[in-house]
Amino acid sequence: xxxxQLRIHRRAVRFRDGTDFGTGxxxxxxxxxxxxxxxxxxxxxxxxxxxxPGRRAAHWAVRLAGHPHRRGGATSLRYAVREExxxxxxxxxxxxxxxxxDGSGGADPVVEVVVLAxxxxxxxxxxxxxxxxxx
Numbered sequence: 001x002x003x004x005q006l007r008i009h010r011r012a013v014r015f016r017d018g019t020d021f022g023t024g025x026x027x028x029x030x031x032x033x034x035x036x037x038x039x040x041x042x043x044x045x046x047x048x049x050x051x052x053p054g055r056r057a058a059h060w061a062v063r064l065a066g067h068p069h070r071r072g073g074a075t076s077l078r079y080a081v082r083e084e085x086x087x088x089x090x091x092x093x094x095x096x097x098x099x100x101x102d103g104s105g106g107a108d109p110v111v112e113v114v115v116l117a118x119x120x121x122x123x124x125x126x127x128x129x130x131x132x133x134x135x
Contacts, residue, residue, distance in 0.1 A: 022125075
């Protein structure tokens with residue numbers, strides 16, 4: 001596993017009691033519908049977060065392309081977008097499904113969270129849990 005990867009068994013993932021998930025909902029969206037929303041949230045989040053670089057259209061085209069030969073056998077990206085009750089987008093998680101050898105000749109299912117960005121703590125909580133709930 002790479003430097004920024006963590007393997008956690010799904011059943012071991014828990015949220016702290018009292019976690020505020022807000023009133024928004026996370027919905028899976030197709031690439032063409034989610035792309036602009038992802039760029040918008042990233043742009044707003046980077047203004048409030050130290051170290052997040054600006055992104056040009058070329059970056060997004062490469063980052064979200066999903067070429068099969070670059071996915072290592074994983075699925076194409078899934079776009080989980082958090083939408084507030086009043087319609088604004090406040091976060092997203094981009095992830096894919098894959099599997100890794102379990103050591104006994106089988107394979108364990110894995111969710112690879114590629115990137116998660118949110119504009120509030122409730123949005124982080126809801127987006128962070130979205131991949132787990134859809135696994």
